[in-house]
Amino acid sequence: MGIGFSILIGVLFGVGFYLALSRHLLRFVFGLLLMGQGANLFVFMSGGLSRGLSPIIEGSSQRGVPETLSQALILTAIVIGFAMTAFFVVLARQCFLHFNSDDVADLGRFDP
């Protein structure tokens, strides 16, 4: 299962990176967000994966408990990622409205 998750993280980063290299504004933003998901999953993996273990409740300690802290970390990271998502999507929309173009190069070329 660990291998599968590692591959998934790699795919998320790879696809995200590929999309982020695109000049299309929305693809660019999606690329960034996919990379964010990759990083979140990476943190989740850091606690190690466990199968069939129950959370911390009374009487569950015979077989050990799953790592809870990395789950708490990823929860925080997801919430932060949510704020970032909201900001980037709105920023992309505003850029599209102001520049009337979805080409990232138009933003780069703009020099006041």
Added chain:
Amino acid sequence: MTSLPVFVLLTPLVFAAVLFCGHSWGRERVLAINALGASAVFGLALFQWIQVWTGRTIVSTLASWPLPYGIALVADLFSASMVLVSTLVGFCVALSLRHNQEFDPGRFGYAIAFQTLLTGVCGVFLSGDLFNMYVWFEVMVVSSFVLFVYEAGKAQLAGAMKYAVPNYLASLLFLSAAGLLYGTLGTLNLADLANRIHEALSGTPNHQVAIRSAFVFLIFAFCLKAGAFPLSFWLPASYPVVSVPTLALFAGLLTKVGLYALVRTSTLLFPDVWPFSRTLLLIVAGLSMVTGILGAISQFEIRRILSYHIISQIGYMILGFALGTKAALMAAVFYVIHHILVKTNLFLIGGLICQVGGTFDLKKTGGLARHYPFLAAIFFIPAFSLAGFPLLSGFFAKFSLLKAGFDEGAYVLMGIALGVSFLTLISMLKIWIEAFWKPVPLKSNAPPFRALSWGQLLPLLIMAGSTLALGLWPQLLFGPAERIADEIRGRNVYVEAVLGEAR
């Protein structure tokens, strides 16, 4: 006393919550509450600093979870000093908002983001936990995004994209590094990490690879946020479009927060991971100084000149921290504190130059010394302090840094530092001559003369006064700087302060 850092963080958050209720409040009221919040957090920071200076490191454990399992807020002298000077700068910028004419900071939203930005900045300084530090970084970064695009036009939106994307990627790397370290060492508390990294480095190769990767991730992320050379591309592309009070706040605080995190993590966690990293940082420092200053002298727009200067000044600070001797660390600490005051002040003055001269472009302005001699005098202090004039704070910062460097035998870097210092003087003289001495150009679109009010000058005076005081009595800062240098070098002090108190 041990919960003092918590109150430092809570105060701006509470003010942000209060401002959140003020949908329909008028401009004056919102800005007054904003300034009140900034002054309250400054007062607390001052109290905290005095406590740390006269006593010892304050460690507060949140919700009384025993360390290293709980989250710690740690105020040692380094972080307390950074919090103190940052909140002072925040207070000055909050005062200057009232007279801002570029945009209306009294509308809903601006003051909230202002307060949360202060929270984030103080949070990074006070955090004693790597993941917690990441969260405060994000609080700061998201608030800065909001301030960046406040009443944005085309230029701000394009700039925001260039600013937000690299910062977001750096945050991802920071998060991944925290994950790697947690996965390898099973802790996120900085002091506990410092203990365990040493053992793990002599452990299995897997662990070594993970720790080194985390180190590289962290250096990359923090160098980007600090605006050190190869990763500084976003800074001159985005900063010059921000409106002035916001820009002054960014320039004073954001890059220095990245620098603080770089110094804190690399000295505390990775002092012996790689001798290579010190050399790397020295090269980064040299290149930052040179590229920054070359950018600055080629520009004729005040905000652009000053933005490029940030890069070159960051180079000086990294140089001091990377040299790593006690004298060099003292110089670097002195440099950071002096720089925060001077840089914020220069940007605020730049805003006034634009207001009275009608433009940021030096070619289209001039003759300001005749009508605004007082503004010229206030500009003189931070500008020539930045260049390193004797009897101003920058002189002692540069002098002590150069002395430390020559003692270490880093002649090439010191030669670069001297040359860059000379070019800094040239570019400051350029602003001085073009804006203040040169006769008014024919095609000037300066508004009719209006005397500057004391309210506009007060924040500038506070910061210029601090610069002057540090120049006349440098021992005021060298005393604390010496203790900070000792704290950074003797990392056991930090570890014992945090973990010793828990037992």
